[in-house]
Ligand SMILES: Nc1ncnc2c1ncn2[C@@H]1O[C@H](COP(=O)(O)OP(=O)(O)OP(=O)(O)O)[C@@H](O)[C@H]1O
């Protein structure tokens with residue numbers, strides 16, 4: 001019997017303040033035309049989407065005690081189990097400026113520094129959750145107080161316990177997580193380029209770098225490419241998907257939604273084409289709205305019929 005229990009770990013959550021603007025001018029006064037404030041952070045976004053799809057989700061990580069109310073509301077609304085460690089202070093507010101054609105400028109702040117005591121508390125929570133959960137999603141940046149070595153060791157321990165770890169991060173945290181061979185990684189093309197130390201613009205370059213990752217023991221390498229879609233390596237075989245052409249409202253959280261879709265597909269043990277077309281459609285739908293979430297599953301199914309999936313020759 002499949003269980004649909006998932007833990008998502010957000011070490012550095014954020015309130016996302018999204019502002020709509022016709023055209024952003026650096027160094028000038030910019031008037032914002034519309035605004036939204038939503039609890040976010042990569043693991044929380046994944047949790048929200050998974051909960052809406054029907055998974056039983058537990059969230060953990062570090063949450064500031066001063067502005068936790070919107071997060072708590074979200075967890076209550078979506079029946080998400082709250083296992084966050086509270087830390088003194090306010091979780092960061094990240095600013096997302098969305099210009100008319102859908103271009104997003106992210107202003108991501110550092111977040112609250114985490115104490116050694118809080119780190120130990122989180123380790124105990126992860127240890128307990130590992131007794132009853134097989135799937136963990138670790139996503140987002142590291143706040144100060146969490147070393148990259150810690151991240152590597154957490155993923156290593158979970159993998160040694162046979163857990164499926166989905167991992168999505170960037171910069172030094174991405175490199176640290178990759179060292180522990182998570183079960184699935186989802187860099188976007190830019191993050192992968194940064195990791196590789198060279199600009200990967202062609203599909204062949206992305207495949208080559210993805211193959212290198214696959215050879216390190218990572219079971220699934222999922223590369224997201226915005227409107228170009230997704231490349232997915234599993235068992236030495238690449239598949240590519242292309243989403244339908246859509247009007248972009250905001251791309252914030254599209255990558256998290258893709259991770260949630262891949263995770264949901266795995267929980268359901270769908271075949272590869274179904275998994276990839278579903279996750280691609282789900283993430284494309286995310287782009288048509290400001291916040292992440294699946295209001296209407298029939299919309300996802302309609303998008304899924306327009307996604308193309310093809311096998312790629314891997315030389
Ligand atoms: N303009 C778009 N049109 C259609 N689908 C899109 C578009 N942008 C993103 N997507 C879908 O969302 C997926 C993830 O997008 P992207 O590659 O931008 O992730 P990301 O950079 O990790 O996102 P973020 O960090 O903002 O959450 C893509 O692979 C694609 O399936």
Ligand SMILES: O=P(O)(O)OC[C@@]1(O)O[C@H](CO)[C@@H](O)[C@@H]1O
Pocket residue numbers: 012014015016039040041042045094106108139140141142169170252253254255256
């Ligand atoms: O600084 P990080 O943790 O890498 O990214 C944080 C963040 O940009 O990721 C989500 C979108 O993917 C947002 O909800 C959030 O603001």
